[in-house]
Amino acid sequence: MIYARIAGTGSYLPGEPVTNNDLVARGVDTSDEWIVERTGIRSRHLAPAEVGSSELARIACERAIEAAGCNADDIDLIIVATSTPDYIFPSTAALLQSKLGIRNGGAAFDVQAVCSGFVYALTVAEKFIRSGSHKRALVVGAEVFSRILDWSDRGTCVLFGDGAGAVVLEASEAPGIRASALHADGSHHPILCVPGGVASGQVIGDPFLRMDGQSVFKFAVKVLGDVALEVLEQAGALPAQVDWLIPHQANIRILQATAKRLGMSMDRVITTVDRHGNTSAASIPLALDLAVRDGRIRPGHRVILEGVGGGFTWGAALLDF
Template sequence: MIRSVVTGTGSALPARRVSNAELAKQVDTTDEWIVERTGIRFRHIAGEGETTATLAAEACRRALDAAGTAAAEVDLIVLATATPDQTFPATATKVQAMLGIDDCVAFDVAAVCSGFLYAVQVADSMIRAGAHRRALVIGAETFSRILDWEDRTTCVLFGDGAGAIVLEAQESEEKAGRGILAAKLHADGRHNELLYVDGGPSTTGTVGKLRMKGREVFRHAVVNLASVMEEALKGIDLTPADVDWVVPHQANARILDATARKLSLPAERVVVTVDQHANTSAASVPLALDTAVRDGRIRPGQIVVLEAMGGGFTWGAAVLRY
């Protein structure tokens, strides 16, 4: 059977790394307050000349290099972001041009922190349908540019960055072969007011700023992330005990701990990068995945679960054999 196989991963971070102590000089907060409530210690903030597209393109170059694939071989680009360079055209087309690809399908997906999971399923479906052979799937954000830097409850939580994978159509054994084995996505628009941006082209004509009711989001996140992971695994007759690594959305260390406990997963099987990157929205899952691949934790043949929840609410999980 044909499956979408991850053949390379890559990531990129802005040059400027900001500690909690540095942030405390401009916001009414402390390192202790942030670490205790979130586990975050550092985040990267985009500077002049650094945009969602430039970070995405750099992550793609590294993923292509890891895959041993030339940019010209890519025939599909799906970029997940809530912070595009422009209202239009799609930031994916800017990345396409930066990579020197003359012609391929390229478009953006908007599902906030779950965006990378949505992009993975879209690309996987197009590959398995036979429409494409090789895709770049990207999560990239410059969330620092939609933060209210006077709201200490939100501005300390987020950072900027990008992550990318190369997905390639390959023949795979039905049970033991590599590739994406299952994916489940959900959305429930009734919770818009819990996590949103208070602007947009058709409402205020402005970009707006991020607004969040953290306590309510936390409660929904733990329940939704645990349930969607179980749902994805059950569909392919696997259990949490079969999983080698969980690569979750890096929003808050307490959410990661609570989700692992709910699934009876040992903490050492959960990839955690929130302390170094903060919440990078759609970029957080591919950033964490690339980190764990490059440091040798995630190895070929292992079962890996990717999961995320974001504004909308949207949430999802994907199971793959790396």
């Protein structure tokens, strides 16, 4: 039996933290108290204008490859989860492959599932590895959400940030990813979307992120609880047997509500939303890498990764680290 295990993690946040008070100083009509009370966010990172998702991904991937103890040319599959690609095409994954100097002809492509993107990409990579067709994959979440924010809309612009996180997923004789589940319901797309595009060199529609916060909150709490229980049932496990829960880092209230639904205390939930805000597809691998490097997540620990995002999409993976 071939399994897929995480062999190394890496992450990257660009520049210095931008605090809530920094946003106020830049002219955003808000306050530190307002943001913290409603979201738990205290700061975020914003990439320079010349830095795209592929460059954030490159640094995160180099760190993950080093942690896995392998070489870049050992990677035969790259999947990048992003809603903010460098170009319309080629894919961010192809650009990343070039930046890493990988010339072995391995597959490289993007996955677009917004904030669920990393879980989607991880699950897809696991299927490739378990099929025997590929041996070692880079699975990446990378975003520059600051590019699609309306800085006059305090209900959204204060929530998001830029960053990247990555894992090396490799074939193993020992179980790694135990169970996974992916879902989508496109009928909910109006409550979280960027309803614009490009045609003939012109922006068509609205190019900024728009969100019905209350509706998103209710939907997220329900499906995050449901999908976590789904993967536990698949694996024949109980919430009490999970060492760590890593939800998509969108809002501290969503994290708290999800933990309560699962009967888990917050000291078993990895929380990083306070320091980098909502980084969409990057948020789960950013939180994972932090907890691995600070020693909280150790070999043998059982972890749930779960996300929910525009589409609507949602998913979870249960793994032994």
